[in-house]
Amino acid sequence: IAGITQAPTSQILAAGRRMTLRCTQDMRHNAMYWYRQDLGLGLRLIHYSNTAGTTGKGEVPDGYSVSRANTDDFPLTLASAVPSQTSVYFCASSEGGRAFFGQGTRLTVV
């Protein structure tokens, strides 16, 4: 059982470039989320999706977009990366009151 798989594990990205962080789950959960984790700030919600075909904005959505074409995949796109988007990104899904997290993607924008 894989759970939630994120790719890539880490990435160094030039400012201004476009980047898509991938997230796939095999648990058939309806709800999925993207968080960023920064020192001293804990996890902050970027975007979420309650079910395939729907998405919503979280606490810090600016500069990010998501899509949910099917239940399993929930990619996060940075259209034009900026250094302030340097962070560790976690994808999560939830079912029955529990959340499950991927291993994270460490993104550095230079």
Added chain:
Amino acid sequence: SQELEQSPQSLIVQEGKNLTINCTSSKTLYGLYWYKQKYGEGLIFLMMLQKGGEEKSHEKITAKLDEKKQQSSLHITASQPSHAGIYLCGADKGNFNKFYFGSGTKLNVKP
């Protein structure tokens, strides 16, 4: 502003010592979750508390939720180096569209 206040921010303890991490909300919580993150790895679910006064234990870790459902504590007994990591509390208000995390407590256990 943070919805959940976690304290302390960091903690260094000698192996074998007990320790407590606190998580406080200004609002009543629907569910309170504790996670552990090992450095560079993903989040691992530890426990979920939903009822006021509830207490759960897993191995040497005990978590409690107060009667008002606004404060939770995580207690580790006889700490070991394997307990080292970042402990995060999280809470939802009935759905995961609004799921809040504390800023985390970094725990180091000295052998």
